[in-house]
Amino acid sequence: GAGVSQSPSNKVTEKGKDVELRCDPISGHTALYWYRQSLGQGLEFLIYFQGNSAPDKSGLPSDRFSAERTGGSVSTLTIQRTQQEDSAVYLCASSPRTGGVTNEKLFFGSGTQLSVL
Amino acid sequence: AQSVTQLGSHVSVSEGALVLLRCNYSSSVPPYLFWYVQYPNQGLQLLLKYTSAATLVKGINGFEAEFKKSETSFHLTKPSAHMSDAAEYFCAVSGDTGRRALTFGSGTRLQVQP
Numbered sequence A: 001g002a003g004v005s006q007s008p009s010n011k012v013t014e015k016g017k018d019v020e021l022r023c024d025p026i027s028g029h030t031a032l033y034w035y036r037q038s039l040g041q042g043l044e045f046l047i048y049f050q051g052n053s054a055p056d057k058s059g060l061p062s063d064r065f066s067a068e069r070t071g072g073s074v075s076t077l078t079i080q081r082t083q084q085e086d087s088a089v090y091l092c093a094s095s096p097r098t099g100g101v102t103n104e105k106l107f108f109g110s111g112t113q114l115s116v117l
Numbered sequence B: 001a002q003s004v005t006q007l008g009s010h011v012s013v014s015e016g017a018l019v020l021l022r023c024n025y026s027s028s029v030p031p032y033l034f035w036y037v038q039y040p041n042q043g044l045q046l047l048l049k050y051t052s053a054a055t056l057v058k059g060i061n062g063f064e065a066e067f068k069k070s071e072t073s074f075h076l077t078k079p080s081a082h083m084s085d086a087a088e089y090f091c092a093v094s095g096d097t098g099r100r101a102l103t104f105g106s107g108t109r110l111q112v113q114p
Helices: none
Strands: A005-007 A010-013 A019-024 A031-038 A042-050 A065-069 A075-079 A088-095 A112-116 B002-005 B010-014 B019-021 B024-027 B032-038 B045-050 B056-058 B064-068 B073-078 B087-094 B108-113
Touching: A005 A088, A010 A019, A019 A088, A019 A112, A031 A075, A042 A065, A042 A075, A042 B087, A075 A088, B002 B087, B010 B019, B019 B108, B024 B073, B024 B087, B032 B064, B032 B073, B045 B056, B045 B064, B045 B073, B073 B087
Parallel strands: A010 A112, B010 B108
Antiparallel strands: A005 A019, A019 A075, A031 A042, A031 A088, A065 A075, A088 A112, B002 B024, B019 B073, B032 B045, B032 B087, B056 B064, B064 B073, B087 B108
């Protein structure tokens, strides 16, 4: 597809269950970001992948959160033992990162709405 | 460290009126500043960006923003609001080499009244 694709679009889970959220970035984009959007909280940075470099995990809120990016393309964000405070929209974005941060333009997916009951 | 503060979580204007959305930033290095817009049921998209060239930046749909270093501000304006401008607007900063990702503000929801 032409844009960033995220699946599922909605996920309802029970407290304590594990969930996996998927992101398909735009083909050829080397940078991939995960953000979390909570009601009234804006966008919270979670993790950043750039090419083959070690990911920047500094935004992950706890060790229950992890992410991987296979083959420099698809990324999966995993939340273990979900809690109610994990309920939010999880956004993925990709960027070509061809010219450094001055040319940074993020292309966002539509997000996954996670509801933890 | 870098941060962004957006004053006013909700702004309401009449159609045809001036739009002013406020953004103040904090950055330990010269910043790069961005405005993103999220229309209802759509993903965020880039509206405009400041990257140390001209301080007045023009974006899509008639929006513009002015970088004022002395005020650490990057307010977004549009002379005449249109109904289609109703959306949530996010200011973001990047410049801290220790953090490659953009740091976003909490967003401002713009309502346009007929």
